[in-house]
Amino acid sequence: MPAKRTTIKDVAKKANVSIRTVSNVINNRDDQMRPGTKSRVERAIKDLGYQVNRSARALKTGKTKVLGLAMPDFDQPFIGFLVNAFDEAARRRGYATVSSLFGFSNERRRDFADSIPRINADGWAYLFEEPIHPDSPLFQQNVPLILISDYSSAGMYDIITMPNTESSQYLTNTLFDQGSSSIAFIGAPESLYDKSAADSDKLKYLIMNATDGNGTLRLKGYVLAHLQHGKEIPWNQVIPTKHMTSFSGVTATYNLLKNKVLPDSIVCVNDAVAMGVISTLIRNGFSIPEQIRVCGFDNIPESEISVPPLTTINFHIDQYAQLAVDALVSRINGNLEPANTFTSGFNLIERESTRIFS
Structure with missing residues (x-):
């Protein structure tokens, strides 16, 4: 005979509490609960191997306690x-998650948009690496949505973003302040060069007026730091990449090495590109x-x-991630406030790849 399924009633009996108290722990409604009571319930759940019947709960409450996270690729x-x-x-926050890809x-x-009702998550967070048209089927959904992105949602959805410009300006300033005299940038978006047709004044205008896209905004911080220090921007050392991957970093480094004068520092648009840059420099004897x-x-x-640590x-x-989850759960719970932008903090971690400054 199959083993008897552990019920919430069994958990309540073992923990010597009411069924309502167990339910409050399971559903994270335990702010006013005594720590000892909560601990006793959690121990009983673990000892008995109790698992929430999510299908039954979804039928009863209309919610699955599942959050979706979707992105174009990995x-x-x-x-x-x-x-x-x-x-x-x-x-x-008491939720499980499901992840999926929506491609390009x-x-x-x-x-993917057609599959969302079948997946049956309570809401979705979309990770965008490029602007998506508001009429995209991704947005034609009957569940709450938020965006994890550096692109505007035109006030339609909450956005979780990073301080791209501020952090890049801080990083580039730090390099200057600690003795660097010539700093390159690898990972400028190719689309900027398509629009500027290699005109440095137009390129600078586009960068300085940019409001979205992590690559462009990080390049903007790099440019601002040069202006802050009264430095000419070495446009021949600002190298574009099509993608923000290690392989793109390899190709971009070979393009940089074509210059007669090389920089003493390189700001890379992300860590993946930086690892491709480091590998290529070392292979070429630097x-x-x-x-x-x-x-x-x-x-x-x-x-x-x-090698060396970056x-x-x-x-x-x-x-x-917590900002994203909290924003999505808030919308699931009925928050109807206008869309907000939530920005994470940042700090610089100095390791051996620049430690000569120390």
């Missing part, structure tokens, strides 16, 4: 890092940081074990 190490942080943040083509996005210092953004786990901007991924 080509960035940062995305896996974020998925883990989002799941942990959701569990702290219109057909793929329509397929010593890091003695000849060229390299730094990035995101503080992905691999940045700490790269100096990087840490965007507090746990806070970033």
Whole structure:
């Protein structure tokens, strides 16, 4: 015979509390509960192996206690890092998570949009790496949505973002203040060059007036730091990439090495690009940081074990993910306030790839 399923009544009996008290613990309604009572219930749940019957709860409440997280693909190490942080943040709020991909083509996005009712999450967080038209089928949904993105939602949805410009300006200023005299930037968006047709004045205008896109905004911080220090912007050392990957960093580094005069420091648009840059420089006989210092953004786990360990901007991924979960849960719970923008903090983590400054 199959084993008898543990019920909430069994948990209440073992913990010597009411069924309502167990329900409050399960549903995170335990703010006013004595710590000892909560601990006793949690221990009983663990000892008995109790699991919430989510199907029954969804039928009763109309909610599944599941949050969806969707993104175009997994080509960035940062995305896996974020998925883990989002799941942990959701569990702290009593939610499970499901992740899915919506790709880059219109057909793929329509397929994903059609699947959302079947997945049956209470709400979705979309991670965008490019602007998405408001009429996209991704937005034609009957569940709450928020965006994890550096692109505007035109006031339609809450946005979780990073201080891209401020952090990049801080990083570049730090390099100048600690003795660097020539700083390159690898990872400028190719689209900027399509619009400016290699006209440096127009390129500068586009960058200074940019309001979205993490690559453009990080480049903006780099430009602002040069202006702050009265430095000419070395446009021949601002290298565009099509993607923000390690392979793009390799290609961009070879393009940088074509210059007769090389920089003593390189700001990379993210850690993935920086690792491609470091690998290529070392293969070409350069010593890091003695000849060229390299730094990035995101503080992905691999940045700490790269060779040498990478100096990087840490965007507090746990806070970033928690902001996303809290905003989405708030909308699920009926928050009808106008759309907000929530921005994480940052700090600079200095490691061996620039430690010559110390």
